[in-house]
Amino acid sequence: MGPGGRGGSRAALSGGAGLRILGASLTYGGRFTVGDGDGRDGHPMVRVEGLRRSYGSGPAAVHALRGVSFEVARGELVAVKGRSGSGKTTLLNLVGGLDAPDGGRITVDGTDLADLGEEGLLELRRDRVGFVFQTFALVPILTAAENVGVPMRLRRAAPAEREERVRLLLSMVGLAEHAEQRPAELSGGQQQRVAIARALANRPALLLADEPTGQLDAETGRAMMELLRAVVRGEGVTALVATHDAALLDLADRVLELHDGVIVESAPAVTAAG
Numbered sequence: 001m002g003p004g005g006r007g008g009s010r011a012a013l014s015g016g017a018g019l020r021i022l023g024a025s026l027t028y029g030g031r032f033t034v035g036d037g038d039g040r041d042g043h044p045m046v047r048v049e050g051l052r053r054s055y056g057s058g059p060a061a062v063h064a065l066r067g068v069s070f071e072v073a074r075g076e077l078v079a080v081k082g083r084s085g086s087g088k089t090t091l092l093n094l095v096g097g098l099d100a101p102d103g104g105r106i107t108v109d110g111t112d113l114a115d116l117g118e119e120g121l122l123e124l125r126r127d128r129v130g131f132v133f134q135t136f137a138l139v140p141i142l143t144a145a146e147n148v149g150v151p152m153r154l155r156r157a158a159p160a161e162r163e164e165r166v167r168l169l170l171s172m173v174g175l176a177e178h179a180e181q182r183p184a185e186l187s188g189g190q191q192q193r194v195a196i197a198r199a200l201a202n203r204p205a206l207l208l209a210d211e212p213t214g215q216l217d218a219e220t221g222r223a224m225m226e227l228l229r230a231v232v233r234g235e236g237v238t239a240l241v242a243t244h245d246a247a248l249l250d251l252a253d254r255v256l257e258l259h260d261g262v263i264v265e266s267a268p269a270v271t272a273a274g
């Protein structure tokens with residue numbers, strides 16, 4: 001359980017306190033341990049090789065990805081930047097098994113997605129990958145706690161385990177006191193924090209976030225990226241985050257830049273942020 005008495009203050013998310021809360025969650029039995037570097041099998045968390053995806057055919061075809069290759073090490077937070085239409089969403093959907101490529105290879109957590117059938121892809125999306133979307137995608141009639149618990153219900157987790165995990169996650173994102181509120185009763189930033197907690201419910205190895213700050217003001221957006229970074233550090237999760245907000249890139253370990261479906265730059269965040 002997370003410590004009690006936490007308010008929902010934004011400041012708490014970005015400082016050491018947030019990490020301490022996250023630290024408390026490291027004791028439960030995940031499939032991997034924090035700080036295992038390049039992983040238990042020496043695999044990167046994500047390996048993408050020569051990825052291609054087009055929409056439509058003939059002269060009207062849109063070539064959204066035209067041979068994209070990169071790797072993401074375990075525990076890394078990698079930002080994917082690029083203008084609208086550069087292929088960021090297409091890339092994240094492919095890595096998360098929501099869509100199939102026309103060519104190339106994607107390996108997640110040592111598994112080649114091409115080897116997975118429908119059932120295997122479902123399990124991947126349910127158990128090993130957490131998604132955070134720009135629009136939060138919460139269920140309006142469910143409370144914050146119920147929204148966070150949805151993935152665990154799908155996995156048929158025991159109610160006691162579910163309730164404990166939901167409580168822990170909500171306090172981790174600073175929303176312990178908002179557990180019973182519905183999305184419409186929460187601010188945009190709070191809704192996105194619920195979405196992050198939900199994405200972590202089944203202890204995914206990989207977090208995919210598509211413009212998670214796109215609907216938030218600059219200050220709230222930065223707090224959200226700081227929360228994501230704290231989660232990555234604290235829980236040993238690997239994250240791939242699409243954003244076109246240059247102000248957030250310094251919070252990533254590395255930045256991949258997509259331009260018209262190809263990677264034009266892959267740089268440490270510190271040099272790419274300017």
Ligand SMILES: Nc1ncnc2c1ncn2[C@@H]1O[C@H](COP(=O)(O)OP(=O)(O)OP(=O)(O)O)[C@@H](O)[C@H]1O
Pocket residue numbers: 055056062063064082083084085086087088089090091244
């Ligand atoms: N389902 C689709 N059918 C046809 N074209 C599509 C489809 N999805 C994406 N595209 C096109 O593929 C290209 C890449 O789109 P994608 O959504 O991946 O870019 P993006 O970088 O995520 O953009 P944004 O930041 O606006 O979300 C764009 O030209 C887009 O119009």
